[in-house]
Amino acid sequence: MGIPERKEREKEQRREEIINAAQKVFFEKGLQAATMDEIAEAAELSKGTLYLYYKSKEDLYLAVMMRGIEILHNMFAEATSSQEPTVVQLMKLGDAYYEFFKQHRNYFRMFYFFQHPQFHKGVSEDMMMNCGEENQKVWKEVIGVIQRGIDEGVVRAELNPVETAVILWSSSNAIMTRMDTQMEYFKERMGVDLEEVLRKSNTLMLESILTEKAKRKHQALLMRSWPVAKVAVN
Amino acid sequence: MGIPERKEREKEQRREEIINAAQKVFFEKGLQAATMDEIAEAAELSKGTLYLYYKSKEDLYLAVMMRGIEILHNMFAEATSSQEPTVVQLMKLGDAYYEFFKQHRNYFRMFYFFQHPQFHKGVSEDMMMNCGEENQKVWKEVIGVIQRGIDEGVVRAELNPVETAVILWSSSNAIMTRMDTQMEYFKERMGVDLEEVLRKSNTLMLESILTEKAKRKHQALLMRSWPVAKVAVN
Amino acid sequence: MGIPERKEREKEQRREEIINAAQKVFFEKGLQAATMDEIAEAAELSKGTLYLYYKSKEDLYLAVMMRGIEILHNMFAEATSSQEPTVVQLMKLGDAYYEFFKQHRNYFRMFYFFQHPQFHKGVSEDMMMNCGEENQKVWKEVIGVIQRGIDEGVVRAELNPVETAVILWSSSNAIMTRMDTQMEYFKERMGVDLEEVLRKSNTLMLESILTEKAKRKHQALLMRSWPVAKVAVN
Amino acid sequence: MGIPERKEREKEQRREEIINAAQKVFFEKGLQAATMDEIAEAAELSKGTLYLYYKSKEDLYLAVMMRGIEILHNMFAEATSSQEPTVVQLMKLGDAYYEFFKQHRNYFRMFYFFQHPQFHKGVSEDMMMNCGEENQKVWKEVIGVIQRGIDEGVVRAELNPVETAVILWSSSNAIMTRMDTQMEYFKERMGVDLEEVLRKSNTLMLESILTEKAKRKHQALLMRSWPVAKVAVN
DNA sequence: TATGAATGAGGTTTCATTCAT
DNA sequence: AATGAATGAAACCTCATTCAT
Secondary structure, three states: OOHHHHHHHHHHHHHHHHHHHHHHHHHHHHHHHOOHHHHHHHHOOOHHHHHHHOOOHHHHHHHHHHHHHHHHHHHHHHHHOOOOOHHHHHHHHHHHHHHHHHHOHHHHHHHHHHHOHHHHHHOOHHHHHHHHHHHHHHHHHHHHHHHHHHHOOOEOOOOOHHHHHHHHHHHHHHHHHHHHHHHHHHHHHHOOOHHHHHHHHHHHHHHHHEOHHHHHHOHHHHHOOOOOOOOOOO | OOHHHHHHHHHHHHHHHHHHHHHHHHHHHHHHHOOHHHHHHHHOOOHHHHHHHOOOHHHHHHHHHHHHHHHHHHHHHHHHOOOOOHHHHHHHHHHHHHHHHHHOHHHHHHHHHHHOHHHHHHOOHHHHHHHHHHHHHHHHHHHHHHHHHHHOOOEOOOOOHHHHHHHHHHHHHHHHHHHHHHHHHHHHHHOOOHHHHHHHHHHHHHHHHEOHHHHHHOHHHHHOOOOOOOOOOO | OOHHHHHHHHHHHHHHHHHHHHHHHHHHHHHHHOOHHHHHHHHOOOHHHHHHHOOOHHHHHHHHHHHHHHHHHHHHHHHHOOOOOHHHHHHHHHHHHHHHHHHOHHHHHHHHHHHOHHHHHHOOHHHHHHHHHHHHHHHHHHHHHHHHHHHOOOEOOOOOHHHHHHHHHHHHHHHHHHHHHHHHHHHHHHOOOHHHHHHHHHHHHHHHHEOHHHHHHOHHHHHOOOOOOOOOOO | OOHHHHHHHHHHHHHHHHHHHHHHHHHHHHHHHOOHHHHHHHHOOOHHHHHHHOOOHHHHHHHHHHHHHHHHHHHHHHHHOOOOOHHHHHHHHHHHHHHHHHHOHHHHHHHHHHHOHHHHHHOOHHHHHHHHHHHHHHHHHHHHHHHHHHHHOOEOOOOOHHHHHHHHHHHHHHHHHHHHHHHHHHHHHHOOOHHHHHHHHHHHHHHHHEOHHHHHHOHHHHHOOOOOOOOOOO
């Protein structure tokens, strides 16, 4: 009794070990430069065994990435689970994403994967599906808060919550992507600090989706981003 | 007299021919999948000759990309050269970028290059520099209009024009990137049309950077994006 | 009492099931392309179990092939069991082989195996022996008829029945092999229909081994193959 | 002047060297077991260079095989170029093929390739075409002699020369194939010497296609194959 | 008896880059 | 300036077989 369970557990554990090894290598080298040989060696397993658990290098990559998505999901869930006002939660969401960016840069980078369909070739349908679902959960968190904001009259009623989520997330994401790869360029050639840009971008975005009433109420918060308090309300 | 000039001209011409060939191949296959063999064949030149003019495949890639930057530059210059109000010009800038996305998708895609530092390895300092400068010019166009907006009291005075340019461009760019690679996903799984999202995002961004006075004045324009005219001004 | 017998029966049954599964896979993919994984899956058994019953993939292949040999054996036995004249039986043997070729192409193809010693590596002595014996039985059928023909004065007395069997079978086999793999080539490049060639070859071979008396007697049958009746007897 | 010619010559020479190396390896190991590594090493060239000259291992295999076809072609041409009677030439053709089998066994074995379509996958259209044409030439030699025999009234008029060529060649080939792979089996298990079988088969085939007149004329030759002179003519 | 996880040795092909001519 | 032959280092994936349970 319990033998199949133990087997199952061991198998799951083995999968974890493989992901651990893969993660190490992918973090260091990226998808392309990483080789199955390296991963196998890191996992202290034969290459064949890797393919017993994952269909392709790309699948393995997604498996690692899923961890990142889960972490982000948890951070978002945390940000939206407090009792604080919805406006604050929206800000916290942005903060959480930035925190994720800083704390889990390697996972953040993996997300680029989706922007390069050329890499998708080796991915199995299953894995892609899993990833898509995991992704959905994260979106749900953001959409949920915005919807609540609308319901409470804090977010402009004419906005579609899903569209708005895409807008907010995309703009944050875009700037952080630049931070990841072009921080110096922007500092040296354009004289801007992208961290500052991100902060302001978030504030602008937030302002733009809040109702006048909410803006007025949370004026202090929104003013954070500007050196001189000039947030014009009317 | 004149002979060195002719030589120079011929050399330049050869460089153009090579770029033409490279462009054809890169457009079809992308950076990775494209091979120097293909490019050499397309150029009706030997592979060795390619290396006489460009240090690496990546350099060649950037050379092609520069054309895209120039095109975008021209489109931006066109958008900002009219006699129309600054607010209109800002909108036109967004429209121009979207137009670029639609008309020159292949160039747009090349820009992803910068987001993948793993591809940067073969790039020469020189080429990277050139690219950076060309890029600057485009930024200048955007920054210029925003600065003018500030000067005219149309754009909020507390905004830094460079930062604001980064914010505006990044958000547009982020959504178009998704349009390029995840259009179906967003339509099917989240029920949103990214084109619509882009339009709204642009409007929101614009609203958020305009002064109250300007917003009021151009209310009609800004309201375009929402089905029911609820754009609250105060 | 009876328990060991049941065990034995079950074991034999299991062997059959495995052969069924292997046959399915080998027919579809051939020896090389077939994998033990596929066979195991088709047999709804673990790969390890396969090796409990058969020593190697090649052994399994031979086990399947033996079925084909048996089928052919039965068809030959059928052809030679009638009360018809020996000459007719000889023709029927040829027809039977062609029928086998048409009805059991997959088995026919398996026989190629013997022509490729490079594939023999995994075969166990035992299995090879079994196969050899099964083969013998088939040869016996052919040889028997020829011997009878000699005894009856129908087949030329100076012929060795075994040698003659080899000659007859080999020539039929050679042409059918071409039919299997080069039908189109011969049709298109050489303008011959191999089916026609087979028919004529069989007739020629038959003619060449019959005594003059027998040829005369069965002239009508032998003339089947030629458009104009020119079978010259003297 | 002459430089491009020399280049061309060197290139052709290099192709020859590669074929030499490939031949060595293929002869030893066969198509499957041979590896490009081995061939490269034997050629004292890098693996990449191999692929510069031949598109695939299979193409290289065919290139080697072509040599065999040419040799056979020459031997056939030699056999049919004498001033001897057509009947003798027909016998000489059979002898030549057997000679080829004995002297160039390795090439003979390569011909099996065509019987296994599973191996054809890597072959380029071009190479397949070349091979087909080279093959044609050999067939032409055989067909030519048979046609001449018909014209001279030596070979039965109702026979189609192409079909007859296929019949003759196939039967010889079938027996030699058995000689190559099952010589011992037939000796030990069936008590026949395949060399003897081949000789007799050839005689039988020849007899069967000759006109009565020709058979009578060359009776002595035909009787070679039987221990006791019992060749019945009428 | 049955399992199925693990192995590990390959195997072909690709390509950016160099360099002698 | 132009050529193009040569390089050689990977890289991913497969699969028959074994063996501990």
